[in-house]
Amino acid sequence: MVEKLALVGIGKIARDQHLPSIAANPDWELAATVSRNASVEGIENFTTIEAMLAARPDISTVSLAIPPQPRFAYAEAALAAGKHVMLEKPPGQSLAEVHALEALAREKSVSIYATWHSREADCVPDAKAWLADKTVKRLTITWKEDVRRWHPGQDWVFEPGGLGVFDPGINALSIMTEILPWPVHVASAVLEFPENRDTPIAADIVFTNPDGAKMTATFDWRQEGPQTWDIDIETDGGHLKLSSGGATLEIGGQTVKKGSDHEYANLYKRMASLIKSGTSDMDLSPMVHVSDAFTLGKRKTVDAFHF
Numbered sequence: 001m002v003e004k005l006a007l008v009g010i011g012k013i014a015r016d017q018h019l020p021s022i023a024a025n026p027d028w029e030l031a032a033t034v035s036r037n038a039s040v041e042g043i044e045n046f047t048t049i050e051a052m053l054a055a056r057p058d059i060s061t062v063s064l065a066i067p068p069q070p071r072f073a074y075a076e077a078a079l080a081a082g083k084h085v086m087l088e089k090p091p092g093q094s095l096a097e098v099h100a101l102e103a104l105a106r107e108k109s110v111s112i113y114a115t116w117h118s119r120e121a122d123c124v125p126d127a128k129a130w131l132a133d134k135t136v137k138r139l140t141i142t143w144k145e146d147v148r149r150w151h152p153g154q155d156w157v158f159e160p161g162g163l164g165v166f167d168p169g170i171n172a173l174s175i176m177t178e179i180l181p182w183p184v185h186v187a188s189a190v191l192e193f194p195e196n197r198d199t200p201i202a203a204d205i206v207f208t209n210p211d212g213a214k215m216t217a218t219f220d221w222r223q224e225g226p227q228t229w230d231i232d233i234e235t236d237g238g239h240l241k242l243s244s245g246g247a248t249l250e251i252g253g254q255t256v257k258k259g260s261d262h263e264y265a266n267l268y269k270r271m272a273s274l275i276k277s278g279t280s281d282m283d284l285s286p287m288v289h290v291s292d293a294f295t296l297g298k299r300k301t302v303d304a305f306h307f
Contacts, residue, residue, distance in 0.1 A: 003084075003275060004031035004059045006052055008074055009066035010038035013088065017117075017264040018065050024265060027272035031059050034074075049074050053081045060084060061275065067154075068093040069161040072101065075112075079104045084111040086271050090170050090287055091115075093161030102282045111274040113267075114282045116174035120266035121246025122259020127231075128179040130251065134235035136180070136209070141217035143172045144228040147201070153307050157199070164199025166290045169219035173286040175231060175246050176217075184209040186289055189297035194305035201305055205293055222305075 005028050007018055019040065022028045032044045034052050039045040046052035052059070062078040063086040064071055071092055078085050079101060091114035092098040098114065105112035118124070145168055147157065156162045163170065177183070184207040192202040201222060207215040229245035241250040249257045274281060 002029050003027060003061050003272065004029050004056075005061045005063055006032040006034060006056065006059050007040075008034040008049060008062060008064045009088075010035040010040060011065065014065040018063065021264040021268045022063075025268050025272070028061075028268060032056050049077050053077060053083070061086065061271070063271075064088055067156045067162065069156060069159065072097040075101050076104065079108055079110060079112070082108055082110060084271075084275050086113045086267075087115060089114070089116055089174070090163060090167070090290070091282070091284070092287075093163075095284060095287060095291055098282065098284060098287070102280065105280055109278075111271070111278065112280045112282060113271050113274055114284060115267045115271075116171075116178075116283070116286060117263040117267055118171035118174050118246055119178045120263040121175070121242075122262075123242055123249035123257050124175055124178060124246045126249055126257060127175075127240060127242050127246075130240060131179055131233065131235065132181055134181075134237045136211050136213040136215075136233060136235050138213055138232075138234040139176070139180075139207075139215040140230075140232045141172045141176065141219075142228050142230045142232075143169050143218070144220040144223035146223050146227065147221040148307060149227075155307075158194075158197040158201075158305070160198050162199050163290060164193075164197070165201055165203055165219045165221045166199075166293070168221070169203065169217070170286050170290055171245065172217060172219070172229070172231065173289045175242065177283075177285040177289070179242075180209075182210050183285070184215060186292035186296055189293040190300055191293065191297040192300045192302045194303065195301050196304040196306075201302065203293060203297070205289075205297075 061084040187206045187208045189205045191200040202220040205217040231242040233240045247259045
């Protein structure tokens with residue numbers, strides 16, 4: 001059965017990833033969009049989610065590709081109307097919000113999915129399998145990119161609820177929480193806040209873990225030139241490196257796999273399967289680490305940042 005879907009938010013991520021993935025999946029029909037200032041040719045557009053829900057009762061699923069700050073109200077409205085909901089990462093601006101949405105989905109007997117697209121990178125399952133029987137000695141995350149390139153002029157990322165550098169950093173945390181054979185938690189953090197911004201532009205985190213391994217993460221949104229999305233892990237069985245956000249896997253210094261980019265295609269495949277099975281997927285472990293970093297982190301003020 002083809003599910004009719006409404007896509008809320010027609011920005012860069014929607015055009016780059018969501019729309020092609022929906023179009024390529026026979027389980028989905030893009031039936032409507034919701035946006036105040038954009039549209040998709042040939043698709044009915046609404047300027048509010050309330051108008052869409054009232055006019056299109058035939059739509060079963062709502063996918064939210066909007067910033068996290070307004071997302072709760074949109075998701076709550078869709079769930080209250082009995083629609084399945086798919087949440088772009090991060091699933092909300094606070095843990096309280098997403099817990100409330102999960103409870104509402106259960107009450108309405110619909111599916112809700114907190115998506116983590118980086119977990120769908122080709123080499124993530126291979127890394128998880130290789131690490132399953134290893135003892136980790138060291139883990140280093142280096143996630144550095146240029147906010148001007150990926151979020152040009154998008155001030156919402158530096159506003160409360162926008163997460164700042166944790167907007168990309170949570171991708172690394174989603175991979176880490178997927179591939180490690182045991183859970184970890186934040187021990188300490190240093191967060192660099194530009195003097196004119198409300199969220200950090202860089203962060204350094206230290207984690208604790210059952211193996212007593214040295215585990216750190218460095219996130220920075222000021223990287224120019226080549227972008228860096230690496231996870232290095234030293235184990236009792238050798239060295240593993242995930243690079244390019246999980247698309248390339250090296251073991252023992254040798255490249256063993258280079259994958260293709262079908263992260264969002266996998267997300268929409270997963271959402272279809274959740275609906276068919278009447279289940280939900282709301283793993284919030286990456287978001288817990290972000291929340292803990294804000295709670296435990298020391299604040300360091302740095303120079304003002306302007307787009």
